[in-house]
Amino acid sequence: MADETSGFDVDLFVIGGGSGGVRAARIAAGYGARVCLAEEYRVGGTCVIRGCVPKKLMVYAGRFADEFEDAAGFGWSLEPPRFDWATLKRNRDAEVTRLEGIYATNLMRAGVDVVADRAVIEDAHTVRLVRSGERVRARVILIAVGAHPVKEPPIPGAELAITSNEVFELERQPERILVVGGGYIAVEFAGVFAALGSRTTLLHRGDKLLRGFDDEIRVALGEAYAKRMDLRLSSTVHRLDRRDGAILATLNDGSELLVDQVLAATGRRPNVAGLGLERVGIALDAAGAIPVDRFSQSAVPSIYAVGDVTNRAALTPVAIREGHAFADTVFGGRPWAVDHDLIPTAVFSTPEIGVVGHNEDVARAIHGEVDVYEARFRPMKATLSGRDERVLMKLVVARASDKVVGVHVLGHDAGEIIQAVGIAVTMGATKADFDRTIAVHPTAGEELVTMRTPAVVKRPVGVG
Incomplete structure (x- = not known):
């Protein structure tokens, strides 16, 4: 009442x-x-x-x-x-x-x-x-x-695919799975199924995964995933059909894949x-x-x-x-609004990705000239494990203000690293602030405070 x-x-x-x-x-x-x-x-x-x-x-x-x-x-x-x-x-x-x-x-x-x-x-x-x-x-x-998840674009047989909702309801692990998409959800689930032993194909219509992320991070993730699974870029699914208790996926180039499940992770x-x-x-x-x-x-x-x-x-x-x-x-009588410009985020792929701030192109559009600092290295753990693994870290710095306006990390615990770094970037930390921070050794994160020489040439941007 x-x-x-x-x-x-x-x-x-x-x-x-x-x-x-x-x-x-x-x-x-x-x-x-x-x-x-x-x-x-x-x-x-x-x-x-x-x-x-x-x-x-x-x-x-x-x-x-x-x-x-x-x-x-x-x-x-x-x-x-x-x-x-x-x-x-x-x-x-x-x-x-x-x-x-x-x-x-x-x-x-x-x-x-x-x-x-x-x-x-x-x-x-x-x-x-x-x-x-x-x-x-x-x-x-x-x-x-x-x-809610959607299956886009609509294709014949789309009803045979599951989405990120139904994937949690699977009673059995698929021996063979096709994951369609190139965003957070597709990348993360493809990594999960491949790690758990499913024969995994990740198919994306673009030429790189994770549209909107830093271009070099995208390339590095693609290289790492190509070693872990069947990665097919610049490809689409033409149709899906039932075939002997499995699903036959016909691709745009006419090739076919026979799998047990198709996960459509193409948007929400x-x-x-x-x-x-x-x-x-x-x-x-x-x-x-x-x-x-x-x-x-x-x-x-x-x-x-x-x-x-x-x-x-x-x-x-x-x-x-x-x-x-x-x-x-x-x-509460305490008006305030959320700042959507600097949002730390992580992609729980393997290797993991952590990002706060802008990629190079967005940073240039907003801040003008930028300096880019970059470190690529083999993590310490891999020296004994023998794993073929690389870490990539980048700082994007607005030249006029010296503010760090973008941090991009690919490697173990990147999400944990970027949460801490996100505080500094949100507070407006400069490259000088990073430089005068004493490194924690030996860690991967110390690279973020020991990079001294900016990259000379900006890499070309892809269209994926």
Whole structure:
């Protein structure tokens, strides 16, 4: 029943129980707001349930293969290791369920009313719960419904492929798998399956993986992956057909691949279908996302949106940050906006990638002349393991200000390294600041503070 003084049932209604929505709900409730959150699937969203967390656990599983192999060079004698998919799946799923319970408990403790239902918008202040038919009046509505994987472009037999949603439901490890795509998800899962022993083909229509990343990082990852799997660049799938209990993939050049599974990791789209946005006059942008201002407010003053549904930066920590900023601004009287310019991020490929700031071309477009410092080396561990492994580190420095505006790392624990470096770059550290920092020896990270001579020639940029 609506509050007689306000005419609203709640102060905030959150549609979506992912990372951004949960953070916004908890912070708003902490300011005394009456908050209701509706989630039609499982609390925790893509990251916790079928994204970052279960995927990273699978990445860890795959990396043990390298560790077992490398151990011999350090004097260890091991029986041939065996991997069991069912054990990994069981333990991974149990951890996801545990985390989901923590999310739900934290919401309850914050005083948030959680409803297991789909919510759609009826007007600027009203949402309808689809299963119960109940209507809830809210002073503010926050849309935090995330995005979903898509299979693009559509091809004959596309229904035979799975996406990053269904990959976590596989009861058996495929002996042969084709991964289609060149972004985070494709690269990470191809690395996982190859490490776990599946015969893996990674196919990408571009001439390099990870569009938008530093060009040399892209090339180096491609070289490393070509040693770990069947990497096919500048290729596309023409059609998929059932063949003797397997899947026959016909490629654009007429060649064929017979595999047990096809994972389509070619993109994601905001979850806006049937949400009711047209009823309130919210028009989507070219990417099918909800346009918002820097404070996450849509064209309708009472409706906000955070996370992947806005297509600003589709990363879980960004969604969390946006949700927190929204709650502080609207309910805490502490207005602030998320800075999307410098976002540390990692790709959990093997070798791993960590990035903060701009690649060379973007840096030049923004800052003018830049200096590029680069180090390529064999990691210390590989000297005894014998593994054919290289590390690549780059600093991009704005010449006029001496500020470090881009850091790019490819190698072991790159994500951990870039998290720490991201603090310095976000604070506006200069190359001189890096130079006067004493190195931690012997580490790979020390290279970031010992590079003294900039590269002379800029490499040409690819089109992939």
